[in-house]
Amino acid sequence: MPAKRSSVAYSNPANPSAPEKRIEMSLYQRPAKEAARRLIGTILVRKIRGKILRGRIVETEAYLGPIDLASHASKGRTKRTEVMFALPGHAYVYLIYGMYDMFNIVVGAVGDAHAVLVRAAEPLDGWTENLSGPGKLARGFRITRADNATNLCSSDALYLVQGERRRTRILSTPRIGIDYALHWKDELLRFVDADSKAVSKIR
DNA sequence: ATGTCGATTTAC
């Protein structure tokens, strides 16, 4: 019997009877700058080894495809970047510095190669874990390259749901760790929840 | 086949 594929999951401990609404393609189909901003405050859900890990996303960065010198897509369509060019709504996970996996969400239209790097989250449900920083976030959620190309709209193990509806002050800043990217290093493509203590760093 | 370097983290 295959697992049920539904956009609704009943796993909100704060209110078990309240269905969580899955983030669907309509959000992922937006350009990276817009998607990155809208993803602040949403909840990342990971089901692994019979457990559910949840965290509220508080920091993201937008990567704008081939024209963006900070994006891997600027190197062209390769085996590694193929998912970015072909699969909006799917995960793009890659290894950096030989030891950290980076969790990205492919966004935009097919061929745009836009992506959003998820950089920090607040652990929920009493889960105590430092998720402030992209390497630590992926490690905490047990996300690895094995999760590359996962469909976030249909996977039962990795997906996003709507956060609690509330006003969230969002700040934009330059992106972190891309000083090599010429003028692109100054673009305001990093988004943070201005009131969260879980943001990886101030700037 | 070989050299360079990174969308980071941690320790000194």
Next chain:
DNA sequence: TAAATCGACATC
């Protein structure tokens, strides 16, 4: 301030 650690990519 620098090491860790390895795969992607460019170049030879």
